[in-house]
Amino acid sequence: MNVIISYTSDKPLYLQIKDQIKEAILKGELRDGDLLPSVRAFANDIGVSVLTTRRVYDELEQEGLAVSQAGRGTFVSMGNLELLRDSKRRAVEEDMQKVIHHAKVFGVTKEELQKMVEILFEEEE
């Protein structure tokens, strides 16, 4: 799993990392029971503070997507996979709603938006 970090983004580091791990889980790159890197190794790998990776793991655990076992490490847990998928899907709808709101204000028509979806969906890597 590759994690890419932008120091210029306004998104906090811990969120950038957490979201990328979540995506990896949703994409199937990470599966139930997989061992995540140790907080220290992970922090070292991607060049952030240990506190930051610990926060990521803490929050993942809180969201039911990981379980920590003292002395063994942190493992992926998919009990909440469906909840995650649902919440993400709702998030997509909410985001789309915002985009449409903005589009309307700036005079973009529905047809232009449809074309945008058409093109961008195909372009996406």
Next chain:
Amino acid sequence: MNVIISYTSDKPLYLQIKDQIKEAILKGELRDGDLLPSVRAFANDIGVSVLTTRRVYDELEQEGLAVSQAGRGTFVSMGNLELLRDSKRRAVEEDMQKVIHHAKVFGVTKEELQKMVEILFEEEE
């Protein structure tokens, strides 16, 4: 011009206010040369600090959407209207790209997105 403020939103007050003024300009509710409320009166109206409204006006001026004249007031200026419109349109495209990226990760198909646009576009007040 009605400005609505949410104290629970994670969006800073000054940005909420600034964006609503920008929208009013883009919608044509505010026109070139219109006098904006004084920083004090505005702050009093919407219940925020004078410094907050001042910041809004400062930034609007920096973006070329307003001009302030000491002793006279702050006026709408539309020299940059086209630039604003363009940049906003690009922003819509970028936002749409992000939505589509997320959608793909969560298994939403292009057809579902198209339907989403169709429905949400009509629903929007």
Next chain:
Amino acid sequence: MNVIISYTSDKPLYLQIKDQIKEAILKGELRDGDLLPSVRAFANDIGVSVLTTRRVYDELEQEGLAVSQAGRGTFVSMGNLELLRDSKRRAVEEDMQKVIHHAKVFGVTKEELQKMVEILFEEEE
């Protein structure tokens, strides 16, 4: 005498007006004893508040470049012409010093400055 006012300039209105009157005096467009327009007429002409033109006349009087006579009007007075000329000349030197300071910081050479003077001096209307 034509007075041109810029509402977008950061220079205060009263200073813009005063400086233009001073220039007119230095250029010889206004001579000793000439009657200036009444504060009201002048304010009306150039579209500013009466308070503003009054301030202009007050300061001109304070600087010895005008004298007001109750009921008659305000007249140009050149008692201080030499002082004005000298102070203006010193001002030119000070301004030039600032320009040169800036020029050095930005890597403009003495030769480039000389060429600048050469060209701009001829271009000036």
Next chain:
Amino acid sequence: MNVIISYTSDKPLYLQIKDQIKEAILKGELRDGDLLPSVRAFANDIGVSVLTTRRVYDELEQEGLAVSQAGRGTFVSMGNLELLRDSKRRAVEEDMQKVIHHAKVFGVTKEELQKMVEILFEEEE
């Protein structure tokens, strides 16, 4: 980097500070990626309010000369260096034009200006 502040100047504090930082960047004293002092430490050092130094950093960031990262600090960024240099050079030309305009009005000849440049350029510390 030494910052000198004049409380008697009519130039606002935040501008005095900002301009000195800009000069340090243009002179090469500050380089891409350099960490600037924290807003608090800086404010304490030079004896102004934290809000004033914050304003300086805010504006530098808006002008693309610095990037701030919450929890890490504010860093020099030189993406816009050439733009800055160009705009400053144009500013020098505009300033010189004003000086020449004034000079002409007050009867200073081109030759006198040339000599002025000659002398002041050498004198400058």
Next chain:
DNA sequence: GTGGTCTAGACCACC
């Protein structure tokens, strides 16, 4: 009355 600048505090999220 207007905007422009500055101060001295506060709370928050992030690292």
Next chain:
DNA sequence: GTGGTCTAGACCACG
């Protein structure tokens, strides 16, 4: 520790 936002005051110049 860092920056980001917000508050409630103050004084000034300008119109």
